[in-house]
Amino acid sequence: MPCIGVVLNWRGEPRKSGLYPVHIRIKIGNTARYFNVPLPQKIRKEQWQGKDGNWIKNTHPFAFEINNKIIELKGQINEYIKRTLNFNKPLTVENIIAHLTNKGENKSFLEFMDRYIKRPPEKLEPNTIKKYATTLTHLKKFKREIFFTEIDNTLLRDFSRFMQTDLELGGAATKKYLEAFKKVIRHARRENYISPQQMEFLFDGVKVRVEKAKRTFLDLNEVKRWKAVHFEPDYQYLERDRDLFLFQVYTGYYYKDLLIFTKDHLQMDEEYGHIILGARDKNGNQTIIPLFKFPYAQTILEKYRSRAGDKLVFDKRFLIEEPVYNRHLKEIAKLAGIHKNITNKVARHTNAQLWIRYGAEGAVLSKMMGHTKQETTRNYYDVNLPEIVEGTKRVDFGAMGI
The missing domain is CATH 1.10.150.130 (Tyrosine recombinase, N-terminal domain)
Known part of the structure; x- marks a missing residue:
C-alpha cells in the first residue's frame, strides 16, 4: 500500500527568503514522488509543526486554508487508491500524481x-x-x-x-x-x-420530451409480396436475406437472435411439428414459439441449416453484419413494392401484429415473444405448449400463404 506523508522543504535546501513549499510525499516500495501543495503564502520553518491535520501553526496567516487543502488532497488520494484497488487496476506513484495533476x-x-x-x-x-x-x-x-x-x-x-x-x-x-x-x-x-x-439542483428540470415512436410493421399482403419476390442468379444473397427476414417474422426474433439460435432450442413435437423452446438474447425470458404454424419455415431451415456437428441452427456463412443486412432489406422492399423503412426490427413488430390481428390470445403472445411486462403485451403468464396450441388454433398462416 502507498505511504502518504506531508513534508516541508523535501529537498532540504536552505533558501535565502526562509520561505519553503509544502509537498505531499507518495511512496510505493522504493519509489517516491512529491506533489506540490498550492499555497497562498509559503511557510517558514518556525510556522511548521507537521502534526496530522495541523501541519501549519496558527501563527501563519493562512494556516486554516492550507491545512484544509492538505486534508482535501489526502482525501482525494485515498479515494483514488480505494477505487483503483476495487477495480483491480495497477496502482503506481505516477498514476496518483497524474490523478492529482488533473484536478483544478x-x-x-x-x-x-x-x-x-x-x-x-x-x-x-x-x-x-x-x-x-x-x-x-x-x-x-x-x-x-x-x-x-x-x-x-x-x-x-x-x-x-x-x-x-x-x-x-x-x-x-x-x-x-x-x-x-x-x-x-x-x-x-x-x-x-x-x-x-x-x-445540488444540477439536474433539476432537465427533461426531454420523447414522443412515442410509431412502430413499422408489414401487413399480411405485404408479407405475401415479400415472400413472392423473385431473384436473378446474381442476387441470391438477397434471396437469402429475404428468407431470414421471413424467419424473423415467423419467430418474432431480432436478427441478433438468429446469431445465437442453437439446435437445442429447436424441437420437433410429434403431434404438431417444429417448435422453439429457449431464451431470447435480449432479456433471457423463456419462449415457446409454434414454428409449425408457418410451413415455409421448414424450407428456410433446410436451405440454411448448419452442418451436423455445429451448435447453431443456421450456418454462419449465411449470417452477415447487421448494418449490411438492413441495407439488403431495403433493396428487397423496393423489389416487393413496399414503401416503408424496413429494418430487421420490423420483422418482430410484424410477428406481433399478425398474431394480434388473426386471433392469438394475449397471454400466449406474451409467452411466444418472451415479454414479462404488461406494457409490452399485457401480463406474463406461465403458458405451456398445449396452451400455445389452444391459444393459436384459430390462426392458419399456411392457408394465408405466408
Whole structure:
C-alpha cells in the first residue's frame, strides 16, 4: 500500500527568503514522488509543526486554508487508491500524481470526458462507448471548451436545447446523449472534480420530451409480396436475406437472435411439428414459439441449416453484419413494392401484429415473444405448449400463404 506523508522543504535546501513549499510525499516500495501543495503564502520553518491535520501553526496567516487543502488532497488520494484497488487496476506513484495533476478549477471537462472514454472506469460495451464519443462530439460543437466550474443547470438546459434546435436531433436521441453527459458528470463528482454544492439542483428540470415512436410493421399482403419476390442468379444473397427476414417474422426474433439460435432450442413435437423452446438474447425470458404454424419455415431451415456437428441452427456463412443486412432489406422492399423503412426490427413488430390481428390470445403472445411486462403485451403468464396450441388454433398462416 502507498505511504502518504506531508513534508516541508523535501529537498532540504536552505533558501535565502526562509520561505519553503509544502509537498505531499507518495511512496510505493522504493519509489517516491512529491506533489506540490498550492499555497497562498509559503511557510517558514518556525510556522511548521507537521502534526496530522495541523501541519501549519496558527501563527501563519493562512494556516486554516492550507491545512484544509492538505486534508482535501489526502482525501482525494485515498479515494483514488480505494477505487483503483476495487477495480483491480495497477496502482503506481505516477498514476496518483497524474490523478492529482488533473484536478483544478481551470481543468477541462471535455478532456476529462475524453479520458473517460479511452480509459473507462468499468467495462463498457462498444455501443456504449460510441454513445459517449458522439456525446463528446456534440458537446464540442456546443462549446469549444467546458471547465468543471462552468457545469450548472443552465449549461445542461442549453446543451439540451442546442441538440434539438441546432443539431435537429429528436427527443429520444437528445435524451440519450444528455443521459451520457449526466453519467460522466456524476463520475467527475466521485473523482472530486465537482463539489457536492455544485451537484445540488444540477439536474433539476432537465427533461426531454420523447414522443412515442410509431412502430413499422408489414401487413399480411405485404408479407405475401415479400415472400413472392423473385431473384436473378446474381442476387441470391438477397434471396437469402429475404428468407431470414421471413424467419424473423415467423419467430418474432431480432436478427441478433438468429446469431445465437442453437439446435437445442429447436424441437420437433410429434403431434404438431417444429417448435422453439429457449431464451431470447435480449432479456433471457423463456419462449415457446409454434414454428409449425408457418410451413415455409421448414424450407428456410433446410436451405440454411448448419452442418451436423455445429451448435447453431443456421450456418454462419449465411449470417452477415447487421448494418449490411438492413441495407439488403431495403433493396428487397423496393423489389416487393413496399414503401416503408424496413429494418430487421420490423420483422418482430410484424410477428406481433399478425398474431394480434388473426386471433392469438394475449397471454400466449406474451409467452411466444418472451415479454414479462404488461406494457409490452399485457401480463406474463406461465403458458405451456398445449396452451400455445389452444391459444393459436384459430390462426392458419399456411392457408394465408405466408
